[in-house]
Amino acid sequence: MIYLNAFLFVGTICLIGQLILDNTTLTPGHITSLFTVLGAFLGFLGVYESFIDWAGVAASVPITSFGNLLYKACYEGYQMNGVLGMFTNLLSGTSGGISSAIIFAAFLTLFFKARD
Amino acid sequence: MKQEEYQELVKELTPKEKRVSHALIAFVSGGLVGVLCTIIFEILSTTFEMGKSSATVWTVIILIGIASFLTALGFFDRWVKKCQCGLIVPTTGFAHSITSSALDYKKDGLITGLGSNFFKLAGSVILYGILSGFIFALIKVVFYG
Numbered sequence: 001m002i003y004l005n006a007f008l009f010v011g012t013i014c015l016i017g018q019l020i021l022d023n024t025t026l027t028p029g030h031i032t033s034l035f036t037v038l039g040a041f042l043g044f045l046g047v048y049e050s051f052i053d054w055a056g057v058a059a060s061v062p063i064t065s066f067g068n069l070l071y072k073a074c075y076e077g078y079q080m081n082g083v084l085g086m087f088t089n090l091l092s093g094t095s096g097g098i099s100s101a102i103i104f105a106a107f108l109t110l111f112f113k114a115r116d
Numbered sequence: 117m118k119q120e121e122y123q124e125l126v127k128e129l130t131p132k133e134k135r136v137s138h139a140l141i142a143f144v145s146g147g148l149v150g151v152l153c154t155i156i157f158e159i160l161s162t163t164f165e166m167g168k169s170s171a172t173v174w175t176v177i178i179l180i181g182i183a184s185f186l187t188a189l190g191f192f193d194r195w196v197k198k199c200q201c202g203l204i205v206p207t208t209g210f211a212h213s214i215t216s217s218a219l220d221y222k223k224d225g226l227i228t229g230l231g232s233n234f235f236k237l238a239g240s241v242i243l244y245g246i247l248s249g250f251i252f253a254l255i256k257v258v259f260y261g
Contacts, residue, residue: 006154007147010206014146015139017201022135028204029240035205036245044252057157058150060172061179061206063241070249078257086253090246096173097180097207098242102234104184105215109230114219115190 006058013062032063039067069093138200145202153179176207183208187215213237
């Protein structure tokens, strides 16, 4: 059941993050950065692919997938274009996420004010 | 201090139970974000007949759009306070950090305010993500071909 797997996968990663947040002095900024690096490392080990097989699209939801995509795009760039490809292809996988976040934020800032 | 107030204070300062409830809330809210994304993905791939990879990217973009929009409307800050990692760890946290810092620093001007503070919180994710992705790819290339 893909919905159950999705729930368990994203829930577990959030749970791990919450446990780190509550039991250490690390801030949310530390945790998201840590998880991004962890995602790249899991991609490097080849584990992340099996997460995608198991949890489907939900594996692309946590911030760990950001690290995995950066690693994957960088390595694929090398296979296509050598060392130059590592630089030119690095951001291709995550471009959708980064660009959309920037564009939405910029347009919304035009129309909305900060609320407290 | 009244008896009830004291009871409330004790309840608030009991750390262990709070940790358990935080963890549970994060687990459930994070899980629901995962389920929501799967629903969006299923709609995109069945109704709009998209391929797997474009439907995945669209799902992430839609999720970021929802998070940014709710941040601008002011709901999301309260939800993030309540769910904490349940909304910070998914990509919603990334979108929320960009939109909220953009809104917060809007008043300081376009360049010195908005421009220079846009990636205030999301910058570390981008920096360390790129750095680690590049380094791991380099290791893979050098040692494994």
